[in-house]
Every structure is written in C-alpha cells, then in structure tokens.
Amino acid sequence: MTAADEKGYTPACTPACELCGEETGGRYLCERHAVQLAKRLDDLPVLYTEVGQCLVPRRYGWGEIVATKSAAGPRSPLDEDVLDTVNVTRAAEVIRLWRLDVQRVRWPRHGAPAPAPLAADCRWLAMELDWIVQHYPGAGDLAREVRELELQARTIVGDPAPRPQRLGTCVAVDSDGVVCGAVISRLPGQTRLTCRWCGYTYESERDLLMLLHFQPKEAA
Structure with missing residues (x-):
C-alpha cells in the first residue's frame, strides 16, 4: 500500500481537463472550469430557493397574495411534472x-457527515475544491x-436568475446571548x-420589522 493509498486517494495523473481536454499539468479540471464549478456551487442554493418560489403561488411583500401566472379553471398552482424533477x-x-x-475518497476512515441543507453541502464542496481538482477522479462528473x-433551475427561474437583495444581518440571539450577525x-x-448560519426563520411582517429595527447603526 502506498502512502497515497493510506490517505484515501491517489494523486491526479490525467494530463488534461476532463471537460475540455486542455492541458492542466495533472489536474482533473482546468482553471477555467474549476472557477465555473466554484461559482455554480455558490449559485445553486440561491437558484433553488427561487425555484421554490416559482413552483408555488408567490406572496408579494409581507402578506399580500398575488398571482404569478394566469390559469384557466381549477388547475393546481404547481407544475407537477416540473416539481418531480x-x-x-x-x-x-x-x-x-x-x-x-x-x-469517502479523501477521508475513508471518517463517518458520514451529519445531515445538512443544500447550501451547507455546496459550501463544503467549494471549500474542498482545490483538493477535488487535484486529486478526485470524479471531478469532471x-x-x-x-x-x-x-x-435545470434556470429553465424555471430564467437567465440570468434574480439576485438576492441584502436586508441586513441576522439579529437572532443564541442561548449565550450572542447575536448571530450573518448576512x-x-x-x-x-x-x-431563514438564516443560513443559525437557522432562525423570519416569517411574519413583525419578524421583518424586528430584523430592520435591530440592525447595527452603521449598517442603517
């Protein structure tokens, strides 16, 4: 068993990018496709949040229900074929x-990670991207x-996808009295x-007013 095997992976040996064939000096992806993958991992959570907004009747503002698409008869507001895929x-x-x-490839002796939302798993993969591009044989796939x-998401939300509007920082307080502070x-x-960091959910108009009221003065 080699030292590489003991670590759970073998060094990259492919001479070219698996997507375009460009020479990479042994990496599985060229710089251009590595950058694109990083951006897509960053965009996916936002895109699929918007997908969820498109597949159900929108609520506009904080309480007023509005229609997003015209419909004839008592059809379901969901496109069930799209919803399935x-x-x-x-x-x-x-x-x-x-x-x-x-x-599994990098740390074969580690147990499976705890369940996490899409944003957390995308962030984890993005943080490991340098290693993935250098050592992971499945990088191209x-x-x-x-x-x-x-x-698939862009077929629903359009292209370019709507971009998020920054409202401020999370004002939720944990059991130790520490304010979250995430964007x-x-x-x-x-x-x-829902705050991606602490998980606190702002649902009502009162929640929004609280969020805005307790923003740091410099942010306001």
Whole structure:
C-alpha cells in the first residue's frame, strides 16, 4: 500500500481537463472550469430557493397574495411534472451524494457527515475544491452534474436568475446571548427567510420589522 493509498486517494495523473481536454499539468479540471464549478456551487442554493418560489403561488411583500401566472379553471398552482424533477430536495440529494463520495475518497476512515441543507453541502464542496481538482477522479462528473442542476433551475427561474437583495444581518440571539450577525438576504417575492448560519426563520411582517429595527447603526 502506498502512502497515497493510506490517505484515501491517489494523486491526479490525467494530463488534461476532463471537460475540455486542455492541458492542466495533472489536474482533473482546468482553471477555467474549476472557477465555473466554484461559482455554480455558490449559485445553486440561491437558484433553488427561487425555484421554490416559482413552483408555488408567490406572496408579494409581507402578506399580500398575488398571482404569478394566469390559469384557466381549477388547475393546481404547481407544475407537477416540473416539481418531480426540478426542486431543492432533489438538488440537495444530488449534492449530498457528491459530498459523501468526496469525503469517502479523501477521508475513508471518517463517518458520514451529519445531515445538512443544500447550501451547507455546496459550501463544503467549494471549500474542498482545490483538493477535488487535484486529486478526485470524479471531478469532471461532479462539474457536469452541478452544471446540469444549474441548467435545470434556470429553465424555471430564467437567465440570468434574480439576485438576492441584502436586508441586513441576522439579529437572532443564541442561548449565550450572542447575536448571530450573518448576512440576511431575500429574492424578489420571498417572504420566509431563514438564516443560513443559525437557522432562525423570519416569517411574519413583525419578524421583518424586528430584523430592520435591530440592525447595527452603521449598517442603517
């Protein structure tokens, strides 16, 4: 057994990018495709949040219900064919499987990571991207599947996708009295906001007013 085997991986030996064939000096992805993969991993959680907004009737502002598409007769507001194939649950499952496999290859003696939302798994993969590009034989397939998830989402939300509006920082307080402080943003029409860091959810108009009221003075 080699030293590389003991660490759970073998060094990259491919001479070219698995997506375009460009010489990479032994990396599985060229710099251009590595950068694209990093951006897609960063964009996926936002895209699939917007997918969820598109597949259900929107609520505009903080309480007023408005229609997003015309409908004839008592049809369901959900496009069930789309819902079956393009949704955040499926995207989260796909990304979770990639995270599990990358961890299996890199740290074969580690147990499976705790369940996490799509954003957390995308962030984990992005943080490991340098290693993935250098050592992970599935890097090309990972890049292809992430791109496919992005394309599927964009068929729903449009291109370019709506960008989030920054509202401020999370004002939730933990059991020790420490304010979270993570950035809180929302997409157009989104009314239920969940802090990606601490998990606190802002649901009502009162929650929004509280969020805005307790922003640091310099932010205001």
